Amino acid sequence: MFLFNSRNIRFINICRRYYSTNRPIGVFGAPFNKGQPRPGVKYAPEALRNVNLIKNLSLMGHEVIDHGDLKFEAVPNDTAIYNIQTPRTIGKAAKQISDKVEEILRCGQTVVTLGGDHSMSVATIHGHAKVENDLAIIWIDAHPDINTPLTSASGNIHGMPLSFLTKELQPYVPKLPGFEWLKPCISVKDIAFIGVRDIDKAERYIIDKYNITTFTMRDIDKLGMECVLERTIEAINPTLNKKIHMSFDIDSLDPAFAPSTGTPVPYGLSLREGMFLVEEIALTNKVTGIDLVEINPDLGSQRDQFTTISAAAEVLYAFFGKRTKTQLPSDYVLPKP
Numbered sequence: 001m002f003l004f005n006s007r008n009i010r011f012i013n014i015c016r017r018y019y020s021t022n023r024p025i026g027v028f029g030a031p032f033n034k035g036q037p038r039p040g041v042k043y044a045p046e047a048l049r050n051v052n053l054i055k056n057l058s059l060m061g062h063e064v065i066d067h068g069d070l071k072f073e074a075v076p077n078d079t080a081i082y083n084i085q086t087p088r089t090i091g092k093a094a095k096q097i098s099d100k101v102e103e104i105l106r107c108g109q110t111v112v113t114l115g116g117d118h119s120m121s122v123a124t125i126h127g128h129a130k131v132e133n134d135l136a137i138i139w140i141d142a143h144p145d146i147n148t149p150l151t152s153a154s155g156n157i158h159g160m161p162l163s164f165l166t167k168e169l170q171p172y173v174p175k176l177p178g179f180e181w182l183k184p185c186i187s188v189k190d191i192a193f194i195g196v197r198d199i200d201k202a203e204r205y206i207i208d209k210y211n212i213t214t215f216t217m218r219d220i221d222k223l224g225m226e227c228v229l230e231r232t233i234e235a236i237n238p239t240l241n242k243k244i245h246m247s248f249d250i251d252s253l254d255p256a257f258a259p260s261t262g263t264p265v266p267y268g269l270s271l272r273e274g275m276f277l278v279e280e281i282a283l284t285n286k287v288t289g290i291d292l293v294e295i296n297p298d299l300g301s302q303r304d305q306f307t308t309i310s311a312a313a314e315v316l317y318a319f320f321g322k323r324t325k326t327q328l329p330s331d332y333v334l335p336k337p
């Protein structure tokens with residue numbers, strides 16, 4: 001696992017064990033698609049259930065509570081503001097998601113939200129931060145999703161959630177109708193990006209100005225994933241006193257492993273790199289909230305869809321401790337002829 005030098009000893013001592021939290025896993029679906037223009041992303045929770053996600057997590061020895069899927073309604077007479085087409089509808093759905101996350105966490109469960117597009121993370125992090133007021137965010141994504149409504153070229157809120165949540169950026173972020181309930185609850189120093197490779201101009205400016213911890217694909221190539229995670233923890237949660245929110249955008253993976261997603265970007269993580277990353281994050285035993293977003297079972301061929309859904313499920317299984325390692329019974333003996 002982590003290299004032994006004085007800087008890392010504390011982290012090793014805390015982390016050098018298997019994922020061992022005995023919190024139950026509370027799963028729910030947020031079939032939300034209005035943060036971007038491709039409707040099919042709302043079918044992801046159903047697609048993940050169809051590959052027996054819930055049952056497989058239970059078979060791995062976890063107590064899993066399925067809280068079902070939320071239902072969202074369009075707000076009538078919703079009008080565009082800036083470039084954003086349906087702000088009130090998105091704001092209302094986000095409030096429902098935030099409340100659900102809060103409710104599940106208050107039951108003492110680790111919450112897994114199945115998206116949906118990445119705009120929903122404005123809500124999952126908001127709900128998480130209500131329960132754990134000091135939160136670190138690991139954002140695994142090809143994109144940093146920190147545009148403001150004024151800098152976004154697309155008007156798609158899935159490219160903006162972190163600007164809504166971050167205290168330091170509020171002078172630059174207009175309050176949108178439908179989002180009156182939202183209180184900025186995280187700081188630039190609590191965020192780490194891993195796997196980014198498609199950064200807009202304003203996002204680049206924000207990352208540089210506030211010195212946000214960022215590991216691009218090149219950084220991962222150069223340092224190796226183990227070192228990237230070690231530096232991530234050093235930067236955003238050095239004493240591991242905070243809980244961690246892990247937001248996993250499936251487009252962090254290379255399109256070879258996750259082709260069915262709305263904004264694929266070449267030269268991404270291999271599936272095994274993604275699995276290793278979440279396996280290591282799990283070892284901190286600090287993650288109490290997970291998002292799995294941007295899987296679009298409508299895009300690409302049937303084979304693409306299967307590849308993408310399987311990859312998403314494997315990432316979650318890897319996090320929750322599935323290993324290929326065979327367990328030897330204590331009385332095992334090698335047979336002699």
Ligand SMILES: NC(=[NH2+])NCCC[C@H](N)C(=O)O
Nearest residue numbers: 118143147154156158159263
């Ligand atoms: N969650 C995502 N897939 N986001 C993609 C965002 C793409 C682009 N940066 C935008 O703001 O529109």
Ligand SMILES: [Mn+2]
Nearest residue numbers: 118141145249
């Ligand atoms: Mn994203």
Ligand SMILES: [Mn+2]
Nearest residue numbers: 142143249251
């Ligand atoms: Mn992305």
